Amino acid sequence: MSRLWLFEETINTDVLAPGFYMKSPLAELSQHCLEAVRPEFASKVKKGDVLLAGDNMGVGSSREQAAEVLKFLGISCIIAKSFAGIFYRNAINLGLPAFLLPKDSQLPKEFVDGSSVVFDFENSILFLEGSGIQINLDPLPAFLQELINDGGLVPHLEKRFDEK
Amino acid sequence: MTTLAQKIIANACNKSEVEPGELVVCKVDLAMIHDSGGPRRVKPILEKLNRKVWDAERVVVVTDHYVPIESEETRAIHELTKKWVRNQDIQNFYDQQGICHVVVPEKGHLKPGMFCVGGDSHSPTGGAFGAYMFGIGATEMAGVLATGEIWLKVPKTIFIKWKGKLNNLVTAKDMMLATCRKIGMGGGQYQAIQYIGEAIYDLSVQDRMTLSNMAAELGAQTGLIAPDDKTIDYIKSSGGLVPENWKSFRLDEPTSGAKVNEFDASTLSPQIAAPHSPENSENADEFANTVFDVAYIGACTGAKYVDLAAAASVLKGRKIASGISLKVAPASAKDEKQALEDGILKILQDAGAEFLPNSCGICAGYGKDRLAEGQVCLSSTARNFQGRMGAPTSELYLASPYTVAASAVVGKMTDPRKLMVN
Numbered sequence: 164m165s166r167l168w169l170f171e172e173t174i175n176t177d178v179l180a181p182g183f184y185m186k187s188p189l190a191e192l193s194q195h196c197l198e199a200v201r202p203e204f205a206s207k208v209k210k211g212d213v214l215l216a217g218d219n220m221g222v223g224s225s226r227e228q229a230a231e232v233l234k235f236l237g238i239s240c241i242i243a244k245s246f247a248g249i250f251y252r253n254a255i256n257l258g259l260p261a262f263l264l265p266k267d268s269q270l271p272k273e274f275v276d277g278s279s280v281v282f283d284f285e286n287s288i289l290f291l292e293g294s295g296i297q298i299n300l301d302p303l304p305a306f307l308q309e310l311i312n313d314g315g316l317v318p319h320l321e322k323r324f325d326e327k
Numbered sequence: 328m329t330t331l332a333q334k335i336i337a338n339a340c341n342k343s344e345v346e347p348g349e350l351v352v353c354k355v356d357l358a359m360i361h362d363s364g365g366p367r368r369v370k371p372i373l374e375k376l377n378r379k380v381w382d383a384e385r386v387v388v389v390t391d392h393y394v395p396i397e398s399e400e401t402r403a404i405h406e407l408t409k410k411w412v413r414n415q416d417i418q419n420f421y422d423q424q425g426i427c428h429v430v431v432p433e434k435g436h437l438k439p440g441m442f443c444v445g446g447d448s449h450s451p452t453g454g455a456f457g458a459y460m461f462g463i464g465a466t467e468m469a470g471v472l473a474t475g476e477i478w479l480k481v482p483k484t485i486f487i488k489w490k491g492k493l494n495n496l497v498t499a500k501d502m503m504l505a506t507c508r509k510i511g512m513g514g515g516q517y518q519a520i521q522y523i524g525e526a527i528y529d530l531s532v533q534d535r536m537t538l539s540n541m542a543a544e545l546g547a548q549t550g551l552i553a554p555d556d557k558t559i560d561y562i563k564s565s566g567g568l569v570p571e572n573w574k575s576f577r578l579d580e581p582t583s584g585a586k587v588n589e590f591d592a593s594t595l596s597p598q599i600a601a602p603h604s605p606e607n608s609e610n611a612d613e614f615a616n617t618v619f620d621v622a623y624i625g626a627c628t629g630a631k632y633v634d635l636a637a638a639a640s641v642l643k644g645r646k647i648a649s650g651i652s653l654k655v656a657p658a659s660a661k662d663e664k665q666a667l668e669d670g671i672l673k674i675l676q677d678a679g680a681e682f683l684p685n686s687c688g689i690c691a692g693y694g695k696d697r698l699a700e701g702q703v704c705l706s707s708t709a710r711n712f713q714g715r716m717g718a719p720t721s722e723l724y725l726a727s728p729y730t731v732a733a734s735a736v737v738g739k740m741t742d743p744r745k746l747m748v749n
């Protein structure tokens with residue numbers, strides 16, 4: 164069971180990984196993740212939690228730390244109405260699953276910030292704990308699924324180089 | 328009929344043509360990395376993969392983010408960068424000579440038809456040279472450096488057409504802020520944007536770079552402009568070799584059914600974007616009399632030679648208002664030198680400007696000049712997200728170099744045309 168972190172607003176890379184802490188180690192940088200919009204996030208988020216965002220999730224710079232801090236803090240999956248392209252690629256490359264809400268579908272209103280949810284990666288479904296309510300997400304293309312299964316781009320390339 | 332984006336991608340994946348939506352693996356012609364997202368992040372990954380860069384001649388390294396060196400931490404980043412560049416036998420290393428997006432073309436590295444990646448979100452700047460260039464994160468960059476390849480979903484092309492002629496004191500930055508308002512920061516949908524129309528081709532190459540640069544603010548993967556004689560002249564004067572077939576990349580007719588967003592340059596007024604998004608733009612007049620503390624002429628977006636010249640044209644014989652500090656960080660050493668020779672720096676200095684190094688400076692949110700709590704800044708940079716240039720309570724407005732300079736003189740935000748008629 165995981166907590167759902169719901170963000171209505173557009174989340175950019177400067178609030179995920181603030182510039183001032185970018186030269187600090189990941190552990191420190193991550194303590195400032197989202198502090199500009201949700202100061203309690205870094206201290207309250209737990210391993211396995213799911214983050215659900217609105218449009219253009221991760222817009223801004225190419226800094227991979229924006230996705231990396233979320234993974235470091237324990238976020239197991241990011242879902243959004245739409246993603247900024249670089250952020251989306253970064254998350255997948257780091258082995259952090261990123262799913263789109265199906266086009267034109269509404270998130271059932273029972274999903275609120277703090278809801279208990281269960282995420283089924285194999286079938287890309289988000290369940291609302293103990294309610295029978297669910298939302299089916301757009302599945303990933305096969306080769307991205309493989310990247311995630313391998314644990315991200317680096318382990319994926321290791322495997323590829325080993326096979327040669 | 329194919330688009331410029333599709334033609335470049337087809338070449339890069341060695342197919343005769345590609346269709347939007349297709350997943351392809353492309354060969355990379357050039358990979359650019361900088362001191363922040365570059366060596367310090369890719370080195371451990373390449374070591375883990377037990378690989379060197381696939382082709383040292385196709386890699387360009389620039390130090391620009393942690394410049395100047397002002398702490399042990401930043402010194403360590405520079406040492407690591409230099410050592411890595413040496414170990415990898417990389418010759419194209421530009422150390423503290425300016426901001427990557429300006430330095431790479433100014434050293435003649437970009438030309439029409441190239442397929443390039445950069446370890447920075449404003450990498451679409453390369454689109455101003457007819458190169459398909461886009462930003463990627465560090466892990467993906469390490470993958471490119473190890474293999475020379477990257478996967479891509481062939482984008483649709485979204486056309487941004489500017490017809491008509493720009494008025495005096497209205498420039499590329501105003502075009503982009505207006506475009507951001509109209510189509511939004513997600514409007515580029517991670518597709519390829521291509522700028523077309525008379526007003527685009529009328530711009531100098533450096534002004535076109537502002538448009539391509541801010542394709543990032545539209546959420547596009549890249550921001551292309553078809554090459555013309557101006558592009559070719561720029562490349563030649565930068566010491567670059569122009570491919571003989573460059574005219575075959577002069578593709579700028581919208582394909583049938585393509586989305587074309589039309590704008591009229593002749594009715595465009597100077598723009599200002601309010602915190603915390605470039606799409607919060609309005610005619611500068613709407614912000615008349617808004618007070619601010621810092622005027623910043625900086626960044627790859629807003630401190631190239633043309634931007635310094637624009638600011639100087641307003642500041643000539645004038646002084647900035649008391650209570651305002653005007654900070655200028657010329658985008659590259661080359662542009663700064665040119666501005667010095669042309670008397671532009673002197674004008675800025677006489678007006679009261681303070682100069683910062685040729686680096687990202689405050690734009691990256693690093694360094695001692697970052698904005699303090701509650702400070703308000705009017706800036707020629709690309710992005711005004713909350714806290715980007717300093718404290719979370721600082722506020723950032725975006726405008727063209729003309730508007731920033733004129734507002735610094737008036738002491739309040741203004742349409743530069745108001746100052747210039749008086």
Ligand code: SF4
Binds near residue numbers: 427626686691
């Ligand atoms: S000047 Fe600003 S926008 Fe340009 S590369 Fe540096 S940090 Fe990025």
